[in-house]
Amino acid sequence: MPSPTRGVTGLLHARDVDTGAELGLGADAPMSTASVHKLCLVSTVFREAARGRVDLTQQVEVSVERRTKGPTGLVVMLDPVLLSLRDLAAQSIAVSDNTAADVL
Secondary structure (H helix, E strand, O other): OOOOEOOEOOOEEEEOOOOOOEEEEOOOOOOOOHHHHHHHHHHHHHHHHHOOOOOOOOEEEEOHHHOOOOOOHHHHOOOOEEEEHHHHHHHHHHOOOHHHHHHO
8 A cells, every 4th residue: 555645545546448558556455435336326227217227207205214324415304305316316426425325
């Protein structure tokens, strides 16, 4: 793992999708995907919608009891909410909403 500079450590991995050429700095170091998985989740929801398997306008009620702990998003609201799958996807990405991602 690279040595930290001023208390910050960075890791990088990039691959050219056309040539396969790669560039990495600590690219083999294991790390948690954390909220990065939300990008895969949301892209899958939209891909499935494009294939006609998911209706992005489908409404989902998210009760207070159904919410996932976290600092942002639906968890801070006091009442049940009704959102479309498209809006849940937006919440997942825009504010890294754990509840919205879990509902999706």
